[in-house]
Amino acid sequence: MAIRPVDLFTVVPSPEEERFDTLLSGKGPWRLERIVSAGQSSPRSFWYDQDEDEWVTLLSGRATLLFADDDGSTESVDLLPGQALLIPAHRRHRVTSTSAEPPCLWLALHGKST
Amino acid sequence: MAIRPVDLFTVVPSPEEERFDTLLSGKGPWRLERIVSAGQSSPRSFWYDQDEDEWVTLLSGRATLLFADDDGSTESVDLLPGQALLIPAHRRHRVTSTSAEPPCLWLALHGKST
Numbered sequence: 724m725a726i727r728p729v730d731l732f733t734v735v736p737s738p739e740e741e742r743f744d745t746l747l748s749g750k751g752p753w754r755l756e757r758i759v760s761a762g763q764s765s766p767r768s769f770w771y772d773q774d775e776d777e778w779v780t781l782l783s784g785r786a787t788l789l790f791a792d793d794d795g796s797t798e799s800v801d802l803l804p805g806q807a808l809l810i811p812a813h814r815r816h817r818v819t820s821t822s823a824e825p826p827c828l829w830l831a832l833h834g835k836s837t
Numbered sequence: 838m839a840i841r842p843v844d845l846f847t848v849v850p851s852p853e854e855e856r857f858d859t860l861l862s863g864k865g866p867w868r869l870e871r872i873v874s875a876g877q878s879s880p881r882s883f884w885y886d887q888d889e890d891e892w893v894t895l896l897s898g899r900a901t902l903l904f905a906d907d908d909g910s911t912e913s914v915d916l917l918p919g920q921a922l923l924i925p926a927h928r929r930h931r932v933t934s935t936s937a938e939p940p941c942l943w944l945a946l947h948g949k950s951t
Binding site for chain 1: 923
């Protein structure tokens, strides 16, 4: 059976909406996702609050995430290509900004880490 | 708790041996690994024969993998940065070559996909 590489960058970014593609998933459960952003950000009143940990790696572009602590304080984190971070389950966060040129290509691994 | 990005590229490649770092793991089991190669290749008589699927993404460098079929035929696959491929469990393979300049930075996700 032929082995065919996939080029993660051959995806057309949309200025309208972010694109999410599941690349692989398994029991656990865990799920590897490609995300392509091009200028999008989370709504201002919105927080992601996820049941699982998320390991996110930025492959291209520039992005800024905002994290909230339970005491109401927030922390802004800039990401450059090649940088990765672990977002623990239920750590509230939102995407403050993503670059459109170049678009942001992310790899996100969702799962409960041990 | 402060969120600190990790720069996946701030690792010193070694001409002596490949470097393997587990970034994250969980039940399933699954395991996300960073691999840094700099000119290494698998021994000629060696085949990886893994119990789990492996999704491998090349982030920098150039690499060539060789895959074996049960009928004895082989297939060579070149990888460029941003390319990824799924190596099914028990698909025998070896690394034919990895570039030293720039070194090869890989993300490998090991697990049984569904």
